[in-house]
Each structure stands twice: as C-alpha cells, then as structure tokens.
Amino acid sequence: MKAKLPILWTSFACLLLVTTGCQTNSRDQALATSESQLALRQMQTRAFDMTNRNKMLRTIIATLQDLSFVIDRADAELGSVSGTKLDGYQLRMTVTVRPRGETQLLVRANAQYNITPVEDPEPYQQFFTALEKSVFLTAQQVD
Amino acid sequence: MISRIIHRPSDVGGRASKFFIPLFALVIVAILLAACQQKIPKEALQLSPDSLDRRQLQTRVFDTTDETELISASAALLQDLGFNLDESEVSLGLVVGSKDRDATEAGQVAASLLLAVLIGAAVPWDEKQKIRASVVTRELEGRNGYALRLTMQRIVWNTQEQISRTEPLDEPEIYQEFFGKLSKAVFLEAQEL
Numbered sequence: 001m002k003a004k005l006p007i008l009w010t011s012f013a014c015l016l017l018v019t020t021g022c023q024t025n026s027r028d029q030a031l032a033t034s035e036s037q038l039a040l041r042q043m044q045t046r047a048f049d050m051t052n053r054n055k056m057l058r059t060i061i062a063t064l065q066d067l068s069f070v071i072d073r074a075d076a077e078l079g080s081v082s083g084t085k086l087d088g089y090q091l092r093m094t095v096t097v098r099p100r101g102e103t104q105l106l107v108r109a110n111a112q113y114n115i116t117p118v119e120d121p122e123p124y125q126q127f128f129t130a131l132e133k134s135v136f137l138t139a140q141q142v143d
Numbered sequence: 144m145i146s147r148i149i150h151r152p153s154d155v156g157g158r159a160s161k162f163f164i165p166l167f168a169l170v171i172v173a174i175l176l177a178a179c180q181q182k183i184p185k186e187a188l189q190l191s192p193d194s195l196d197r198r199q200l201q202t203r204v205f206d207t208t209d210e211t212e213l214i215s216a217s218a219a220l221l222q223d224l225g226f227n228l229d230e231s232e233v234s235l236g237l238v239v240g241s242k243d244r245d246a247t248e249a250g251q252v253a254a255s256l257l258l259a260v261l262i263g264a265a266v267p268w269d270e271k272q273k274i275r276a277s278v279v280t281r282e283l284e285g286r287n288g289y290a291l292r293l294t295m296q297r298i299v300w301n302t303q304e305q306i307s308r309t310e311p312l313d314e315p316e317i318y319q320e321f322f323g324k325l326s327k328a329v330f331l332e333a334q335e336l
Contacts, residue, residue: 011168057235061279062292065201066194068311070294071277076234084275086296086309091187113183126188133190 033117043121045108046128046139053079053097056105059135060095067130069093090114093127106142107131200315202292203322203333210280210289214238216328217278217291220321226276236280236289246272246299267301269308290336293321 023029033040050056053076060081061071069083072092079098085091093111100106109127111118118124128139205213211233218228218238226240246269255266274297280289295317299308326333 054234058281061235061237062281065277065279065292065294066190066198067188068194068197068294070275070296070311071230071237071239071279073230073239074232074235074237076232081235083277084296085187085311086298087187087311088309089184089187090298090309091183111183111188113187114181116181118183120183122185123183123188130188130190 033119040119041108042142043124044110045106045142046131047100047104047106047142048135048137048139049103050105050135050137051099051103053099053105056097056107056135057081060097060107060131063127063131063134064093064095066134067127100142107139197313198292199336200313200318201294202290202336203325204283204288204290204336205326205329205331205333206288207329207331208287210236210282213280213289213291213329214278216325217280217293220325220328221276221278223324224321226274229275237277239275239277241273241275243271243273246270267303267305267307269299270302272297272299272308274312291325293318 048056057074057076057079061074061083064071064081064083067085068087069085069091072082072084074081078096080094080096082092082094085093091111091113093109095107095109098106098108107128109124111123111127132139207213214231214233214236218231218240221228221238221240224242225244226242228238228240230239231237248269251268255268258266274295276293276295278291278293280291283290295312297308297310297312298306301307322333
C-alpha cells in the first residue's frame, strides 16, 4: 500500500511534464499566433510584377485546383479566395490579392491544417512555387 | 525514488509490474497528447506528378465566347444532380455546391455487426456524408474557348458522429458523366484538354 503513493506522485509529475506544452485557457486562441506576426507575414506573402488582379485571382484558383483543393468561396471585389483540401486531413487555405504600388500585386496566403495553424515557411514556399509556375512570373520576397 | 521501488528486495516481480502498468499508461497518454501538435504533411502543398493527369480528368474545353452561359449551365446541372449552391462569383468564373447524403454501405454495416458480436462492443459504421463540388471556368490562352474544371471531395461521418473519411473524389466516371451532361445542356462538344 505504501509503495502506491510515490507511484501515483511520479505518474502525476510525469503527466504535468507531458502537458506543459498544452494550453490553460482555450479562449486565448481567438487572437493567438505562436510565431511572431512579422515572421509569419513574411513567409505568407509574396509580390508579383503584375497589375491584373482578376487574372491573378483566377490563377490562384487554378493553382489551388491543381493542388487538389475544392474552392469554398471567392470575392473579386475583396480579392480573396478560400479552398479546402481533404485527403485524410482537412487543409483550409485563404489567399488574398492586394495592389502594391503601381506595378505590383501582393499575394498573401494563410492555411490551417485540421485544427492547427500552418506556421512553417516550407508549405507556403511550395504554394508560391506552384503559383509561380501557373502565372509565369517570379514570386518576390517582401520585407 | 524509482530505483527504490524497483530494487526493493521483497516480491520484486509484483512491485515491478505495479510500476510498469502506470508507466505504460503514461506512454500512451504522451503519444495521444503528441497528436495535438500535428504537422502538415510535406507533400500537402506540393504539385504532385499526377496533378497533370488529374487536371486532364477534371477539365474540358468548350468552344464558346460566353463564359456566363457556361457557368449558369453548370449551376443548373449541379442543381439537377441534387447539389445546393453555396457560393458563386461569376467575375471569377466560380460556382460551388454541396449535398448531404446517406453514406451507409451494406457490406460495412454487416462487417460492423459481425465484429460487434465477436468483441461485444459497438463498432461504428459510416452513416452520412457531405459531397462538395466546385466548378471553375477559365479563358484559354492562345486559342478561343473556355476551360471548365470540376473538383469534388467528401467528408464522411460514422454512427458516432466522428469524421471517418475525408477524401477527394477522383473516379473518372463521375467526371465523364458530369461533362457529358453539361455538353448536352450547352449544345457544345466537351473537348479534352
């Protein structure tokens, strides 16, 4: 009987250690980002030497379809497209297009994988590489 | 503390097993919790080698100059096929629809019931599904006409209301039938890309 107590404590301590990575108030998620906002914006944004917003939006839609997405919604006026990819997981992506100065368009993408935000640079890099191929233009990193 | 528990001289076997059971439970809990930090698969946003084949399967070219007519015919066809329209943006050549349907399959129900009898616990089977379809038109470059691409996917829920499947619908028959019907509706031939 005596031996059970330390085992229980050890179990509890281990459980605490394991769960330290987890959150204490899930409402904090509403405005939370784990990466710094600047770093996140940098990996999610590229500039293209192009001024035709409609054409860029259509190219983004075609690229999303090439990547097996089904489009959820699009708004030409706002310049946004959202799509979902289902393949054993749920990947949701929103891409917006805004003018940048007189000669460029700024494309910003953000994605969520199931219930977590995508905050690695690599998936975004892959998306912009695919977009570059469809639009025949180079995607430029923006500071 | 751990070494004291393991090396206690009296009935070593019993003590050790008492220690290992919670340890096992902890390892399982740790594995389960690790899943809450899930990562996006490396190939999720990468153009796959078969993306070209899929594009060909899902796309047809219509020799027309009236994009709006093509979109409205697609919307009407989606309705014919029982879809409700969720979203449309004609200036981007887009129509999106979805439908909720039964997903029960006799074979799966039979297997679940058999398994339930054998292990004595309820085994869920697929019950309902949401099928989504997006139709996108695009002006062709270097030639007349519009390309129209249909992409479809579905989410399936089982009898315990859990998502049991999320997958693209890539069966060629689905696309051939859709384009055959669309071709009849717009009185134009649906040409391969």
